[in-house]
Amino acid sequence: MHHKKAFCLPTLLFIAVLQLFFQAEGKEIILFAPHDQPEKHLISYLDQAQKQIYAAVYVLTNKAITKALMRAKKRNVDVQIIVDAATLDHKTHTIEQLKEAEIDIFVYPSTPHHAVNKQQPTHKGIMHHKFALIDNSLWTGSFNWTTSANKYNKENVIISDDISTCTRYKEEFNALKIESINPKRKNKVSHGGNRKKQNRVSFFKSPLQAIKAYFRRTSRPRSND
Numbered sequence: 346m347h348h349k350k351a352f353c354l355p356t357l358l359f360i361a362v363l364q365l366f367f368q369a370e371g372k373e374i375i376l377f378a379p380h381d382q383p384e385k386h387l388i389s390y391l392d393q394a395q396k397q398i399y400a401a402v403y404v405l406t407n408k409a410i411t412k413a414l415m416r417a418k419k420r421n422v423d424v425q426i427i428v429d430a431a432t433l434d435h436k437t438h439t440i441e442q443l444k445e446a447e448i449d450i451f452v453y454p455s456t457p458h459h460a461v462n463k464q465q466p467t468h469k470g471i472m473h474h475k476f477a478l479i480d481n482s483l484w485t486g487s488f489n490w491t492t493s494a495n496k497y498n499k500e501n502v503i504i505s506d507d508i509s510t511c512t513r514y515k516e517e518f519n520a521l522k523i524e525s526i527n528p529k530r531k532n533k534v535s536h537g538g539n540r541k542k543q544n545r546v547s548f549f550k551s552p553l554q555a556i557k558a559y560f561r562r563t564s565r566p567r568s569n570d
Contacts, residue, residue, distance in 0.1 A: 378488060384407065384495035392413055398424045400414075408492075415446045452526045485502070
């Protein structure tokens with residue numbers, strides 16, 4: 346009996362150490378659109394969120410995902426969304442809906458290559474991320490938060506709970522917030538670190554003015570979908 350106990354104790358300790366190791370390393374889930382339907386998995390994660398949803402996505406026009414974000418806000422989850430200015434060109438009004446739900450919206454004032462003129466050859470580029478920190482998990486990949494990405498496009502998603510990976514993405518999210526425009530924030534948009542302020546030119550003439558004007562608009566007619 347004593348030999349059996351002596352054998353079991355080291356074995357149990359070894360198993361415990363292995364469990365701690367794999368927990369620290371984190372686990373990953375991989376999805377591919379359209380056959381894995383990432384939308385339903387994302388909505389499930391959003392509906393289970395208890396503390397925070399910090400998302401940076403190039404375009405957010407998916408109405409079902411928008412409603413899931415609004416439900417999370419009603420549960421007092423800290424919801425913060427960064428989108429590229431390209432989202433404002435779409436007619437789904439998802440950003441307006443999120444703003445009306447008192448969700449913190451940050452718009453990255455991008456200037457695409459084609460919008461740069463000869464006098465102003467520099468450009469800021471676009472914010473092309475598609476990631477979200479949902480409590481202690483990271484959602485990332487090529488999957489834009491649009492209906493087309495879920496139904497038609499060939500996209501990929503990786504879901505990870507690796508601590509170091511999540512921390513790195515949180516740093517990027519915070520840096521993007523500083524460079525983005527929030528309608529509640531009166532201070533001028535920062536261009537990050539030691540970057541010099543650029544006089545960007547697009548079809549709006551000024552992305553900064555265009556974004557501010559967008560949020561000053563009165564309520565616009567929306568569909569009931």
